[in-house]
Amino acid sequence: MLMKHEDFEGMFRRVLEEGLSGLGWTLPESALEAMARYARMVREWNERINLTTLVDPEAMAARHFIDSLTALMVLREPGWPPAPAQWPARRLADIGSGAGFPGLALKLAWPALEVTLIESVGKKARFLEAVAQELGLDGVTVLARRAEEVGQDPAHRERYDIAIARAVAALPVLLEYLLPLVRVNGMAVAMKGAEVEEELAAARGALERLGGRLRERREVAWPPHLPPRTLLVFEKAAPTPAGYPRRPGIPEKRPLR
Numbered sequence: 001m002l003m004k005h006e007d008f009e010g011m012f013r014r015v016l017e018e019g020l021s022g023l024g025w026t027l028p029e030s031a032l033e034a035m036a037r038y039a040r041m042v043r044e045w046n047e048r049i050n051l052t053t054l055v056d057p058e059a060m061a062a063r064h065f066i067d068s069l070t071a072l073m074v075l076r077e078p079g080w081p082p083a084p085a086q087w088p089a090r091r092l093a094d095i096g097s098g099a100g101f102p103g104l105a106l107k108l109a110w111p112a113l114e115v116t117l118i119e120s121v122g123k124k125a126r127f128l129e130a131v132a133q134e135l136g137l138d139g140v141t142v143l144a145r146r147a148e149e150v151g152q153d154p155a156h157r158e159r160y161d162i163a164i165a166r167a168v169a170a171l172p173v174l175l176e177y178l179l180p181l182v183r184v185n186g187m188a189v190a191m192k193g194a195e196v197e198e199e200l201a202a203a204r205g206a207l208e209r210l211g212g213r214l215r216e217r218r219e220v221a222w223p224p225h226l227p228p229r230t231l232l233v234f235e236k237a238a239p240t241p242a243g244y245p246r247r248p249g250i251p252e253k254r255p256l257r
């Protein structure tokens with residue numbers, strides 16, 4: 001049984017606002033309202049299609065929205081004001097977007113962001129389109145395709161300032177999805193757990209082959225009741241060779257070493 005709208009919205013808003021103040025981000029009321037409507041849609045659609053295991057309002061606010069918004073810490077460029085609503089346009093690709101995290105949450109906080117959500121499961125992609133339509137969002141493109149195909153499509157290859165992903169694949173595989181989409185000097189962000197040493201060591205060969213370089217690892221310990229996470233930020237130092245990404249399924253089957 002779903003709880004009443006008022007209860008859901010009240011709890012969701014409380015955790016969302018606490019989480020944002022801890023991060024130091026101020027969002028306009030319209031963005032908070034849009035996030036609550038979006039969270040409600042996740043909960044409703046989740047009755048029919050499998051979007052997420054987290055549907056209670058506190059978990060949704062903390063683990064989906066606040067966690068997604070922690071990426072703003074590494075996306076903010078020098079000289080930009082503290083309010084993401086005032087940041088200039090950038091092009092961002094979110095790979096394996098699922099129910100839209102982090103891509104759609106970032107879009108709601110940073111309206112000038114142009115977002116491409118890449119999600120190979122058709123039903124999830126239809127959900128993402130429905131959210132963009134319901135909230136009247138401009139600058140959101142949904143691709144129901146595999147990252148490996150999109151990375152070889154000239155309309156998308158090396159066209160993004162930022163490529164980002166959360167909970168999609170091990171780092172060597174993920175870098176083969178992310179880096180081909182990023183322009184030279186752009187950045188790839190992998191949202192990972194606390195233990196990244198082994199993954200980073202395993203990804204050394206992939207980074208070299210794909211033209212990437214580790215720029216920053218930012219530990220995230222907010223909200224305090226969640227396990228710590230790490231934002232791994234890579235810069236694209238050189239163009240990615242034409243053969244990458246390899247055919248769908250190959251990066252996962254034979255990760256670069």
Ligand SMILES: C[S@@+](CC[C@H](N)C(=O)[O-])C[C@H]1O[C@@H](n2cnc3c(N)ncnc32)[C@H](O)[C@@H]1O
Nearest residue numbers: 096097098101119120121145146147166167168
């Ligand atoms: C565990 S979910 C994570 C969803 C979301 N990023 C989040 O953190 O809540 C992984 C998603 O990535 C998608 N996915 C996995 N590999 C993909 C690929 N190669 N291309 C596009 N989507 C992919 C899956 O369909 C799934 O929806």
